[in-house]
Amino acid sequence: MTPKRWVLLQQASEKIRAARCAQFPRLNLFLFFDEQFHPRLLPEFEHALSPEFSCITAEIELSPPSTQSSPSETIYAIGVNSRRIEGFRDVIKRVLWQHQQRKSGARTYATLMRASHDQKVQPFRLSDYGVFTPYRVKTPRTIRVHSFGHEPFYRYRLCTPKIPGLPKSLREYLWLLFEDCPNHLYKADGFRASQQRFMVKVPLYHTQTHVMIDLAGASRDYTRFTSRHENLQLYFLEHDPCSFACEIPVWTEAREIQDYAEVFGTDAPLTGHIDLLRYTEHRVEVWDYKPNALNEVTAVTQVFLYALMLSIRTGLSLRRFRCGYFDERDLYWFNPHEAQLSPSHHHI
DNA sequence: AGTATATCTTTTCTAAGCGG
DNA sequence: CCGCTTAGAAAAGATATACT
Incomplete structure (x- = not known):
């Protein structure tokens, strides 16, 4: 325009x-x-x-x-x-x-996993189509908040001073979420990454000494909100220089992966909310806080799907991501591009 | 649930009116 | 001319509503 x-x-x-x-x-x-x-x-x-x-x-x-x-x-x-x-x-x-123009030539799941180069993306933006009036300008804050009515409510938070160092397409994605997130995909018929539908096999690393574990422990004294999750997330944004956003909405649709139905066993859009994003050593880290991480079984699949979706949204190669989950004692992490999704999805 | 915004209510401030 | 009173305006505070 x-x-x-x-x-x-x-x-x-x-x-x-x-x-x-x-x-x-x-x-x-x-x-x-x-x-x-x-x-x-x-x-x-x-x-x-x-x-x-x-x-x-x-x-x-x-x-x-x-x-x-x-x-x-x-x-x-x-x-x-x-x-x-x-x-x-x-x-x-x-x-x-x-009415979006369909992008031709969606990649297959296998190519997506193998890709070592970043892809160009053309995100949907309302401003490409028209303008809303009057336009309500939000007051700028260091941590910008937006609540998504995605049943239940997810409060997306972005720590704006930490954004400049991030890859460009990720930066743009983080900003466009405030106004251009397709909220209708999160209604009824989609399936959530947090629901377990298949297993992921991947080399998983375990440690009990990590800055994330320390931060998780320290955040226990933080009781601004009633929700432990929310307190932890805001604590990380305020005290960890690497953590830059929490509760980030991600999604992908069937038309974006050629063999989507074969891989996921459904045509319904896949959606989710990433607990916490960090950026260290030129890697985008996708984290999930799981109380009782030691006994966690579904977290790997969940966090892997988050990374996959963020990779599709930003066009960044999966090799630039790292995934993990943690609590106040244990931390597990893996490289998402090494993941093997077992095609059977009949176990719920 | 938690937050922003609009609306209503109260308080405070300002200045004009008026009598001493 | 001064100080008291008070109407009206502005600011601040409280409550309701809409929002995500």
Whole structure:
């Protein structure tokens, strides 16, 4: 979106708001130009929004520029009379998500595992399609928080001063989550990485002396929240220079892996939330806090799937990841690219 | 559950009005 | 001219609501 177009959309927004403010005092708008498939979307948006919102649509024809050579353009707008801007945004996102241009040539699971080079990714961004008005600007904080209503609620936290040193695609992913996360994938039909569906075989290393273990022990005195998990996570973000984010949403869909159904035994999207991310020795570390790590059996699969999904989201090779889980006594870690997923998924 | 925002309520501040 | 009173505005605080 060019700055000029952005201004035109803002002006259109003001115009609509002025005309409708009496009838719709809490009007929130999504505006876009008539490019690509957009105009067809107006009724689709309306249909998707109608169960939850009272909505209006508008079309504004721009007066053509003085040089008559170029054709006139139209701005389309869909609006809701509600303050639930996140709910509004989610519906728009869901509709647009289905219209994404399919990336051709999804890699097979085996190539994904073998890849030693990073891949280019083209993440979905709402701002590529249109603008929301009014736009609510969040106050900047060192640890930025966003709660996802992913049943239950997950509070994603990002420690912004630690971001600059990270690989670019990871940085971009961490930022786009705040607004562009496809929350509809986390509803009903998907399957969670935390649910056990198959076994992973991988060389697993065990230790009882590790900075993570010390930090986990020290975090016990931290009781800001009622949840132990949340206290530990925030403690790591505040006291460990390597920990930069917690409860990071990740996902992958069937169209992203050629033999997805064969590998996972389903077409449903895979979703999850990574407990804790660290960056050390040029490796992205995916961690899960498991009280009683010693007796843990499902954690390897779970953390492996987290790393796989983050690798797909960021395009970073699995070789740049390290995985593990820990508590106040024990720590286990492994290299995700060495993992072997047993294809049978019939054991739940 | 925990947090941000809107709305209502109370307090405080400011300044104008007025009588001594 | 001064100080007391008070209306109205602004700030602060408390509560309700919406949000994720």
